[in-house]
Amino acid sequence: MKYKTTMALVLGLMVGATAVAGQPEVATFAGGCFWCMEPPFDKLDGVISTTSGYTGGREANPTYKEVSSGKTGHTEAVQIVYDPGKISYRKLLDVFWRQINPTTPDRQFVDVGSQYRPGIFYHDDAQKRLAEETKKEMAESGRFDGPIATEITKAGAFWPAEDYHQDYYMKNPKRYKFYRFGSGRDRYLDKVWGKGRDS
Numbered sequence: 001m002k003y004k005t006t007m008a009l010v011l012g013l014m015v016g017a018t019a020v021a022g023q024p025e026v027a028t029f030a031g032g033c034f035w036c037m038e039p040p041f042d043k044l045d046g047v048i049s050t051t052s053g054y055t056g057g058r059e060a061n062p063t064y065k066e067v068s069s070g071k072t073g074h075t076e077a078v079q080i081v082y083d084p085g086k087i088s089y090r091k092l093l094d095v096f097w098r099q100i101n102p103t104t105p106d107r108q109f110v111d112v113g114s115q116y117r118p119g120i121f122y123h124d125d126a127q128k129r130l131a132e133e134t135k136k137e138m139a140e141s142g143r144f145d146g147p148i149a150t151e152i153t154k155a156g157a158f159w160p161a162e163d164y165h166q167d168y169y170m171k172n173p174k175r176y177k178f179y180r181f182g183s184g185r186d187r188y189l190d191k192v193w194g195k196g197r198d199s
Contacts (some may be wrong), residue, residue, distance in 0.1 A: 004177060012175050013146070015173075024048055024081050024082060024083055024084075025081070025082060025084050025123070026080065026081055026082075026117060026123055027079070027080045027082060027092050027123070027127070028055060028077055028078070028079045028090060028120075028121035028123070028155050028158060029077060029078055029080070029081070029092075029096045029119070029120055030055070030056070030075040030076060030077040030078075030117060030118055030119040030120075031059075031075065031077075031078070031096065031099050031100040031108060031118050031119070032048070032076065032100065032107075032108025032109060032116045032118065032185075033076060033108065033109075033116070033179075033183070034052035034053070034076040034077060034078050034161065034165065035052070035132045035165070035168040035169055035176055035179070035180075036099070036169075036180055036183070036185060037050075037052075037077075037099060038050045038052060038078055038167065038168075038169060039169050040095050040098075040099055041074070041078065041080050041092070043097060044082075044087055044091070045086055045087065046082050046083045046085075046086030046087030047080055047081075047082045047083075047087065048081040048082055048083060049080070049081045050078050050080050050081075051078065051079045051080075051158075051160050051161075051166065052076070052077075052078055052139065052161045052165045052166055052168075053074060053076075053077055053078070053079060053159050053160040053161045054067050054072075054074040054075070054077065054158070054159045054161060055074060055075065055079075055155070055157065055158045055159070055160050056073060056074055056075045056077070056119065056121065056153060056156065057072040057073035057074030057075070057122055058072060058073045058074075058167060059072040059073075059074070059080075059132075060159070061111070061159055062074055062159055063147050063162070064161060064162055064165065065152070066113050068113075068115060070113040070114055070115050073114070074115060074159075075114065075115050075116065075117050075119060076115060076116060076161075077119070077121065077158065077191055079158050080092065089126070089127055089130055090130055090134075093120070093130060093131065093134045094110075094134070096120070097134060097138055098189065098193050099185075099189070100118045100150070101118070101136075101188055102118055102138055102144065102148045102149060103144050103145065103146035103147065103148060103149055103189070104118070104149060105117055105118075105149035108185075109183040109184045109185045109188065110182065110183045110184060111183070113120040115150065116151040118149070118151070119151040119152070119153055120135075120150065120151070120152045120153070121154070121158075122153070122154060122155060123154040123155045128152065128154075131152045132152060135148055135150060135152060138150075143192050143193075144192070171185040
C-alpha cells in the first residue's frame with residue numbers, strides 16, 4: 001500500500017517544525033468520508049501520496065469502529081505528502097474547499113457526527129495563515145447559505161486507517177461510485193461550484 005511506503009517520511013515531516021527547501025511537505029484535511037477526499041488530490045501533479053486516517057481526537061491508534069462511534073473525538077481525514085516545488089499549499093486548499101460543505105460543523109452530506117466534521121489541520125504558521133485567508137475568502141464569496149463552520153486546528157497525531165480504506169475508490173470502484181452518488185456530495189458541489197470544479 002502506498003501509505004505504508006510513505007509513513008516514515010510523513011512521521012519525519014510531522015516532527016520537523018520547519019520546512020526544508022526541496023523537501024516534501026505534509027497537508028492534512030478533513031472533509032467527511034475520506035474515501036471521497038483521496039481522489040481529487042491523487043490526480044494532482046506534485047502530490048506524492050494520500051493516506052486516509054483519523055486525527056483531532058484523544059485516543060491512540062483508533063479503529064474505524066471506535067471513530068465511527070463518535071466517542072474518540074477524531075475526524076476522518078486525509079494526509080497528503082506533496083512536492084512544494086510542483087504544487088503549492090494554496091492550490092491544495094483551493095481543491096479542499098471545492099470538495100466539502102463548509103457550513104456544516106458536524107456533518108458532511110449523509111454522514112452525521114463529529115467524526116465527519118470538516119477541518120484544516122495546519123503544520124506550520126504559513127499553512128495556518130493561508131488556511132485563515134482562504135476561509136475568509138469562502139465566507140465573503142457569497143456562495144454559501146450559512147457561516148463557514150470548517151475548523152482550523154494545529155495538526156496533531158494522525159493515525160492511518162485500516163488497509164481496506166486506503167485507495168478505496170480504486171479497489172472498490174462500483175461500491176465507491178454508488179456511495180458517492182447516494183451521498184449527495186456531487187449534487188451539492190455542482191450546484192455551488194459548477195461542473196467545471198475540481199473533483
